[in-house]
Amino acid sequence: MKIGVYSPNWIGDAIMALPFISELRDQNPNAEINVICKDWVSGVYEENPAINEIITIKKDSINNIIGTLKTGWRLKLRNFDQFFTLTDSFRSALVLRISGSNKRVGYKAQMRSFLLTKSFHRSNKRIHRSRKFLKMLKIEQNVISDPNIYISEKEKIWAKNEMKKLKLNKPVAIFPFSVAKNRSISNSLIKKWIKNSKSNYLIFGSKDDAIKGYSLINQCKKNSIKSICGKYSLRQSILLMSLCYYSLAADSGLGHVSAALGLPTISFFGVGYPDKTGPIGKNTLIIKHCSPCRGNDCENISNKISCIKQISKSEIELYVSNLLKM
Structure with missing residues (x-):
């Protein structure tokens, strides 16, 4: 058949x-x-x-x-x-x-x-x-099996060698960009969350994100941070991603990739419904936040929805610590 x-x-x-x-x-x-x-x-x-x-x-x-x-x-x-x-x-x-x-x-x-x-x-x-x-396959259960991305031994060797060329060892992956601007994470928030961090950071994105990647680097000059936006194919990016420590992800396809790789993933989900299109993974935390931000006019009183601008560096560190224990 x-x-x-x-x-x-x-x-x-x-x-x-x-x-x-x-x-x-x-x-x-x-x-x-x-x-x-x-x-x-x-x-x-x-x-x-x-x-x-x-x-x-x-x-x-x-x-x-x-x-x-x-x-x-x-x-x-x-x-x-x-x-x-x-x-x-x-x-x-x-x-x-x-x-x-x-x-x-x-x-x-x-x-x-x-x-x-x-x-x-x-x-x-x-x-x-x-x-x-x-x-469509007559599967009705509420529990969904995790998606899996498979990587060959040859690919693992390539990724390790490429990461050495980048002079990085288990960097933190950042996927701040999305096709829709209101799904992206602002440079100012990333800067706040990684301030004074000793970790290495690697920005992933498409060719169209290259300028935005360099803009983020310029705002985080005191951090060890590099951008590979548009420099690798999707498959090559997946291989490099698999060697990262954890990821900070906008609501984007790369956030789904990170979760499917089993990488500890913090996904910031603004527009839409996480229970419909959120990433799935045992090591994935979805933070639902208001979008667009209404500032002082915000009327959000739900404990399930966060104000992304009020999430502190210490909260991010706590989220990461809890994910790494899973």
Whole structure:
């Protein structure tokens, strides 16, 4: 049996798809499972023993109807017996239909159900995205297995050598940036939290974050801090991340990666709902805070929501200490 899985397009969502892929393998131990994904998220799936092949789609190759048709025709050659889409887009369902797979599975969305052979209703309740994916495999339990990222021995050697070139030993990873500005952590907060620290810090981010990374370094001149924003691929960044001590993360895909690696992770979650899209991991602490900050006009009285501006360095140190004991 050949099974295709059309991956989510965002790094965090791809991480949340990993329990689905693991369960899919458990239910189909002898199947050939292929993951179809945008090239920028493929690093999440590399070395995963549940996956036989990763089929990548270039960023600009599917942005129009011609590209979508070509992708479907390309996948038709794969002869998938069953094909899941983990995105709710019309385009992904059209790709599944063109692929010719006899069993095409996904959620009802964007009037695309006629393109699928099995379509699920989205829950009216707020459930974690990992659970949403798993429901397509008839998995209903509330407890979600942790996502796992796999790293080969060869990759571990590369990461150790690369970290030596950076002249760092178990640095603290910082992921302060996000696609949405209101999900990012300000330079002033990072500066406050790491003030007078003797630790080494390593800033991760995309090429678009490079200038912001250097800006953060300039504000933290008294700290040992470096930026590798845009200098490595996602996969290489994952390998370097695995050697870090712990991480401070904005609500971003890299926060999900850190949690999936088992790295002690403090995730600052402003916009949205952590119980729906928060990172999952045994060593992960999610701090829900107001966003945007309303300053003196704030009316938040919930004990479950923090004011990020009032979180002190000592509180961060306590959070880290508790995580490292887990």
